[in-house]
Amino acid sequence: MLRSATTKVRYFKQSSIVDSLLASSSPLRRAPLARTIPPALTQTCHRYSTTAATTATVDDEVQTFRHSEPVSIPSKSHKDDPVKGPVEMYDQLVSEGKVNSDDHQRAIIAQLQRIWMGLQSYYPDIKASSPSQEQHQTRGGWMSKFTSIVGGGHGTATHAPNANDVVAPKSLYIYGDVGTGKTMVMDLFYDTLPIERKRRVHFHAFMLDVHARVHRLKMKEPERADVLGPIAADLASEAYVLCFDEFQVTDIADAMMLRKLFTELFARGVVVVTTSNRHPTELYKNGIQRKSFLPCIDLLLEKCEVVCLDSTTDYRKAVKEMSQIYFHPLNQKTTHTIDQLTKDLTGGGKMAPMTLDFLSRQLQIPEQANGVARMTFDDLCKKPLSAADYLELVKKFHTIIITDIPRMTMKHRAEARRFITLIDAMYESKTKLIASGETGILEIFNAEEGGNEFNDDFRLMMDDLKLDDVSSPLFSGQEEAFAFQRALSRLIQMQSKEWFTRPT
Missing domain, CATH: 3.40.50.300 (P-loop containing nucleotide triphosphate hydrolases)
Known part of the structure; x- marks a missing residue:
């Protein structure tokens, strides 16, 4: 069922994000949330080359998003140790073989x-x-x-x-x-x-x-x-x-x-x-x-x-070992693989629905167990969700399974934007991803196709703003293509064994 015109316009003006924060006294200062990864996940890593620490604690504050690159910065061993600046610390990381x-x-x-x-x-x-x-x-x-x-x-x-x-x-x-x-x-x-x-x-x-x-x-x-x-x-x-x-x-x-x-x-x-x-x-x-x-x-x-910083090397793609966490095409074999991974990752726990209540709003999780959530692409990206929803999702679950990712063109700008925002939230919080899609990971989004097609969301936004010029990157897809390039780079890094073996 289509959402009302008012809701659609407000989403694209991003006022829905503000509305989602109305009842919050301080959305960025909440108590830490402990998340436990089941031991069964360790067993799964030997089968799928995907492992995780058995216990991890995540600071629930948005402003503590840290270490987008897979580098661990050494801490001082003693309070009287001399403080090392960026140059000295970089030299140390190089000497230890942690960075090139x-x-x-x-x-x-x-x-x-x-x-x-x-x-x-x-x-x-x-x-x-x-x-x-x-x-x-x-x-x-x-x-x-x-x-x-x-x-x-x-x-x-x-x-x-x-x-x-x-x-x-x-x-x-x-x-x-x-x-x-x-x-x-x-x-x-x-x-x-x-x-x-x-x-x-x-x-x-x-x-x-x-x-x-x-x-x-x-x-x-x-x-x-x-x-x-x-x-x-x-x-x-x-x-x-x-x-x-x-x-x-x-x-x-x-x-x-x-x-x-x-x-x-x-x-x-x-x-x-x-x-x-x-x-x-x-x-x-x-x-x-x-x-x-x-x-x-x-x-x-x-x-x-x-x-x-014009280095010609994409260090996210220069991973030593890859793990298969993205499966395509959408067929019976892929479904069976995702089902088996879900069973292993949850330790055989019974999947059940859950409702996340936050900021005077609700987010429905159709299937979840033991820190693992399983949702379809439509659940996450076709509904009027915002960054606030995705941030809440990654705070609750250490692993998210996304199924049925379609091939997207410029006709699906809204869904693509939400997908990019979701991947950004997962990447920043180091959430582990298992996914199935219609196409290969590099073919998920095609910015050169469907550029002249607009869905109801964009048409309503244009009407509200009294716009008829579609030459702007806002409508031509340049912004989406640019943002999706970053999202694909992050998706590739999230497939690495290093990503799955690091603590959550």
């Missing part, structure tokens, strides 16, 4: 060492109040009201004379192709940084947090014109070093919000280190209302050293 020496990575690590050294004597005096002096509430349509909240328009944000005016180490924006080690070098910097007020978070999860904070503040002070100033003050007081993974902008709500937010953060002396697959000038390219986003790009270019 790469001149391109070394050039980036030298930049990270610069920031690391500058932060040793840096402690900004973060103001508790907002430096923004906006007192004017714009009146007009929904767009003018929205821009008054997030600081839209073409001007520069206004700051109070007593705004934080410290000289911070220059931030770093690392971009490059997938699998070249961007996340690994950033995590190397983060793990060796000997300060407490730091935060490492996937950029998508960070924006979920910001949307939730905006909602709570507007509910508390509905007449307040400036909401991002106080939110930036809170963020800066919690961490004056922010490390973002996968900086990307595809949503108009995020695009309109980011310029003001980053202006406020930099004004308070916050240092940003971020990875991205795109140069800043390529962010939100040809997106809706992109002119309002251009000042944010200018701000990033001004405040960040922009460097490219």
